[in-house]
Every structure is written in C-alpha cells, then in structure tokens.
Amino acid sequence: xxxxxxxxxxxxxxxxxxxxxxxxxxxxxxxxxxxxxxxxxxxxxxxxxxxxxxxxxxxxxxxxxxxxxxxxxxxxxxxxxxxxxxxxxxxxxxxxxxxxxxxxxxxxxxxxxxxxxxxxxxxxxxxxxxxxxxxxxxxxxxxxxxxxxxxxxxxxxxxxxxxxxxxxxxxxxxxxxxxxxxxxxxxxxxxxxxxxxxxxxxxxxxxxxxxxxxxx
Amino acid sequence: xxxxxxxxxxxxxxxxxxxxxxxxxxxxxxxxxxxxxxxxxxxxxxxxxxxxxxxxxxxxxxxxxxxxxxxxxxxxxxxxxxxxxxxxxxxxxxxxxxxxxxxxxxxxxxxxxxxxxxxxxxxxxxxxxxxxxxxxxxxxxxxxxxxxxxxxxxxxxxxxxxxxxxxxxxxxxxxxxxxxxxxxxxxxxxxxxxxxxxxxxxxxxxxxxxxxxxxx
Numbered sequence: 001x002x003x004x005x006x007x008x009x010x011x012x013x014x015x016x017x018x019x020x021x022x023x024x025x026x027x028x029x030x031x032x033x034x035x036x037x038x039x040x041x042x043x044x045x046x047x048x049x050x051x052x053x054x055x056x057x058x059x060x061x062x063x064x065x066x067x068x069x070x071x072x073x074x075x076x077x078x079x080x081x082x083x084x085x086x087x088x089x090x091x092x093x094x095x096x097x098x099x100x101x102x103x104x105x106x107x108x109x110x111x112x113x114x115x116x117x118x119x120x121x122x123x124x125x126x127x128x129x130x131x132x133x134x135x136x137x138x139x140x141x142x143x144x145x146x147x148x149x150x151x152x153x154x155x156x157x158x159x160x161x162x163x164x165x166x167x168x169x170x171x172x173x174x175x176x177x178x179x180x181x182x183x184x185x186x187x188x189x190x191x192x193x194x195x196x197x198x199x200x201x202x203x204x205x206x207x208x209x210x211x212x213x214x215x216x
Numbered sequence: 217x218x219x220x221x222x223x224x225x226x227x228x229x230x231x232x233x234x235x236x237x238x239x240x241x242x243x244x245x246x247x248x249x250x251x252x253x254x255x256x257x258x259x260x261x262x263x264x265x266x267x268x269x270x271x272x273x274x275x276x277x278x279x280x281x282x283x284x285x286x287x288x289x290x291x292x293x294x295x296x297x298x299x300x301x302x303x304x305x306x307x308x309x310x311x312x313x314x315x316x317x318x319x320x321x322x323x324x325x326x327x328x329x330x331x332x333x334x335x336x337x338x339x340x341x342x343x344x345x346x347x348x349x350x351x352x353x354x355x356x357x358x359x360x361x362x363x364x365x366x367x368x369x370x371x372x373x374x375x376x377x378x379x380x381x382x383x384x385x386x387x388x389x390x391x392x393x394x395x396x397x398x399x400x401x402x403x404x405x406x407x408x409x410x411x412x413x414x415x416x417x418x419x420x421x422x423x424x425x426x427x428x429x430x431x432x
Contacts, residue, residue: 007223009417013410076413077420084412091314095307099408101392107412146415170415176317186418190411192315194229195404196300196323197292199362199386201225202402204293 006188008049012072014039015046019069031062081106083143085168087159088150089114089122089129092174096148097125111142115155132162139166146170153177222404224265228288230255231262235285247278297322299359301384303375304366305330305338305345308390312364313341327358331371348378355382362386369393376403 018038022030032043039046050056050068053075057063073079084107086093096102097109112124113132120131130138138144147163149156149171156175163171170186173179181187234254238246248259255262266272266284269291273279289295300323302309312318313325328340329348336347346354354360363379365372365387372391379387386402389395397403 004417006414009414010410012417013407013413016413075417075420077416078413082412082416082419091307091311095311096408098307101409102412105409105412106416107409145419146412169419172411172415186415188411188414188418190408191229192312192406193317193321193323194226195388195406196298196318196321196362197229197232197294198222198225198404199388199402200293200298200322201220201228201291202404203298203361203385204291 004052008052009076011039011041011045011049012076015049016069016072016076016078019065019072023065023069027065029062030065030068032057035063078106081108082145084109084146084148085135085138085142085144085163085166086112086148086150087114087132087135087163088148088152089116089119089124090150090152093148093150094124096150097127107146109148111138111144113138132159135162136165139163139168144168146172149173149175149179151175220268224268225292227255227257227261227265228292231265232285232288232292232294235281235288239281239285244281245278246281246284248273251279294322297324298361300325300362300364301351301354301358301360301379301382302328302364302366303330303348303351303379304364304368305332305335305340306366306368309364309366310340312366313343323362325364327354327360329354348375351378352381355379355384360384362388365389365391365395367391 015035018035032046036043036046053071056068056071086096086109089112093112097112102109109125109127111130112127113130113135114120115132119129122129144166145168147166147168149159149163151159153175156173156177157179160171160173160179160181164181164185168185171181173187173189176191176193179187231251234251248262252259252262270287272284272287302312302325305328309328313328318325325341325343327346328343329346329351330336331348335345338345360382361384363382363384365375365379367375369391372389372393373395376387376389376395376397380397380401384401387397389403389405392407392409395403
C-alpha cells in the first residue's frame, strides 16, 4: 500500500463524522457526491481517498452508510481502546483530561505526569498526577500506547525521550517545537497558531482584491 | 482568484515556518524540491500552492528566501495585528492566554469573558475575566477581529451568536460541535480528537498487513 498522507487521514476523520451523523439521521445509503458536499470536497476526492483501502461503493448506488462507517472506524483504529499517557498537568494537559469525548472515541487517558512538586499528587480529571521521574518505570508495567506532550517547549524533547523509553508507539506534541523520535514512533504535532493563521488568511484581502478596492 | 482550500493554507503555514527557519540558518535561496522535502510534500505541490498567489521563483534558480517569507507572511495576514477575544476562561481558554507565541505571530488576546461568577474578575494571563453579558457592548468599543470559543459544547452556539453580535469577522471554535454563523464570518473548528485519530491510524495495521502477519 502506498503511504497515506496526513490530509487523507484527516479527510477520513471528516467522512467518519459525517457518516455517524447521517446514520443517526436514519439514512442507509449516501452518494460520494453528497458525502463530498458535506465535507467541502469533490466526489472524485472522496472516491480516491476511499480507494486506498478497498472498494466500498457501488457505481450509481452509493455507499452503504453503516458498512462504510464500520470500515472507516476500523481503518482509523477506532474499534479498540488506546492507553494514553499525558505529560504536563498544566492548562493543555488539564483540558485534555477534562474532555470526555476522547474516551468515547477509544482514547483513554490512564496516567498523567508532571515535574512540578506542587502538581504531583494532585487530582486532575479523576487521576492523581505522578512524578515524571517515575514515567520510564511506569511504562514497563502500564504499557502506554500514545504519549501526549503538554509540557513547555523547552522541556518537550526531554519528555519525548522519556516517552520513547517508556515504550509508547506514538506521540502527540502540543509544544511548538520540532522533536526528534525514532522512526518506529509515530509523531504528530498540534500547532494551535496554525488555526489562527487559517483565519487571518480568510480575513486578509488578496492583492487583486486590494487593487480592485483601491480602484473603486 | 479561485477559492483556496484550507489544506493549501495549512501548507502555506508550514512553508512559512520552514522559510523562517531556513532564513535564520542564513540560507538565501531555496528550491521547491528542498522546501517540499522539509514539509513532506512534492515540489509540484509547492509550486502549485504558490502559483495561486503569484510568481515567486525563477526556473532552475529557486526562491529568494527573504522575499518569499515576506510574501507568505502578507498572504497569511501575519503582517498586521489581530485583536482576539476569548470566551471561556477554563482550561483551553487559559492555555491560549498563557501561550506567548500567539502575540509574537500577531494574534493579541485583548479580552476574555466567562459566565461563571467564580471566574469573573479573576486575572488570567494578565487579563481580568469579564462577564460574558457585557460582550456585545464591549464589541462596539473594542472592535474585536477574531473570537475564540473555549466554552463547553452546549454553550457554543449561544457564544457564537454573541460573538457575531459583538462584530467579530472570524471565529475559532474549540467546542466539538457544528456551529451556524452568517456567511460574512469566517469559522474554523479545532477538533482535538482528530489529531488522536491521525495517530491511531498510524498505529493500526492495514488489512493487507494483518493478513501477511497472520500468514507468517
């Protein structure tokens, strides 16, 4: 199978959400056209994205909603539970711990670590904050799947190294800094500034528009 | 100009970060090949993305780093300051207020509102939390550009309506719920679950891989 791009996976997540909604509305079959419209893409893109994983629709008939929903859930790995460890019990970490939606999707935060003595021992989102010095040892017994870095950017690489030695297979990094991890560990970065940039782009007139306005 | 997709804008943000780094390293010229490699895309994609906005490179010579950096900054609207108002002083809101990177990029949080009497009047990230009931009136005098919804999902639509009446041109929504806003208001949603799904996809063997493993 060719490498699947992050944007393809992002669109699969969107399709999945749309299908869950459509299924809840009681719809049995959906066309690539309608699925594309809901997600602001083209029917050709929908068919191409899905074709990476198999053949799901029937020409002229569309997709069986329940079946496609189940298939995408399996493709995205949402048909099992993932054990998540959060490092950093500050605002981002606490926000993740407070968000119940993750557990419903199969992402269960099972431990939270920090290095601040004032935070260690405190209860956050139903978990007791543990000393980050114990993270490596905890990994041996707790078998974490996904590590979340919610630590300040200057500590992020050290935390990444700790998570790798604790045996995680994947890291989600909220610190605005590039990290180096072994190739066997999947790494994704969440850059909140990028969401703002998408908006400022939308608010910024293009040069052509500025020129036209200046001529009005 | 044709409509520019969100993923094109996201790639522009990536190119911009790469160019800032490359410029700091003292590099004057970069090829589309090298820019593509840094961001995990193809040279053809880089050229196509940039071609929406003008002609920046010279065939065989590559891009002038400082010039392209300045151009993308202007395209993304990062060459000015945006006045940001945050609604919700909980974990997500506090994380945004604590993150200094936004101000450096031109996104200045100038006000924060909440409806919880225990939070109103408190200081968060150098700002005093104000009563959300005053948001509409504040908009008339403070001229907010971007509103951030960091409120619980059940309050999100009501907050969106308030932000629209307070005169924002754009909304960044962290609540996991679809919102309805007038067409003149740009809306972007940040769905933290999607980042997790991208990781669980990376950790999930494809059907072909499972079959091959079972045969081993």
